[in-house]
Amino acid sequence: MIKSIFNPIIGIFVALFGLFTPSPDIDMQNITLQAEYDNPTSEEMNSAVALIRTRLDSIGCTEARLEISDNNQLEIFYPSETDREKLIYVITSPAELRLVDADGNLLLDNSHITSATARFDSLGADGSNVHYVELNFTEEGRKLFAEATERISQLPSGENSIAITVDGQIISCPSVMAKIESPTVVISGDFTADTATHLAAILNSGCLPFSFSIVE
Structure with missing residues (x-):
């Protein structure tokens, strides 16, 4: 943790x-x-x-x-x-991290994250490199995220999303199309090298x- x-x-x-x-x-x-x-x-x-x-x-x-x-x-x-x-x-x-569903229900928070890392890799729609922050889940966090994505992926378009917020501000709000059992989740957006590094810094601390x- x-x-x-x-x-x-x-x-x-x-x-x-x-x-x-x-x-x-x-x-x-x-x-x-x-x-x-x-x-x-x-x-x-x-x-x-x-x-x-x-x-x-x-x-x-x-x-x-x-x-x-x-x-x-x-x-x-x-x-x-x-x-x-x-x-x-x-x-x-x-640095209050919250992952919530479309109705605002809390799914995960800081206690379910072990670390945050600023990265620069090919996440762009065209395969281009972009800055992003990768979160690593605890084992409990991984299970909760898998359960949440399985449920949310069955919802109609417009309701099948998970918002990732930091201090009440939505950083990313991706649609969920399938159950995700990965031990990590990516926060993407209009990050620069500095803003990605700074976000990772406050989450890690x-x-x-x-x-x-x-x-x-």
Whole structure:
């Protein structure tokens, strides 16, 4: 399953990351995040920080520095060359994955996924290479997906679809024509290399324990 965000050892790593000092040659900017949660414990804040650290590292932003400040705020210092809007997406997305049928019934969620991988391969209708994200199921997830696709494939056109959503946004909504017993499922769409990588990063890290807002 996607890694647990409340691992006791996480606090040790957070402490070490807080001591990290980037190269003096790197021009840094900062973002301040406010925890949208009443009185989070130090363990909860450290868990959120470690999760965000994982996301930053997975997109190559290893020079970033994270510091917990007063009033449940988190300061993130990052290289000025980093795309700020993309960074905000990666660090603040709850990353709630849901696969639902045409009636909105939940079929699978984050707990049924072991990993997400950004790929570039021949998925286009004309055989061209496209960017996409591949999800790997747990054994339970594989069984549930097989059962769901078997049922949904029997429905009439317009009702035989499964929507893949992340944080309430539909990323892909393919029609289901037959039972699928594959241990993986593909999320395709108008992905670029960056957006596919960023989506895989937030899904692999797991859901944030609570949301954060940007302090302007």
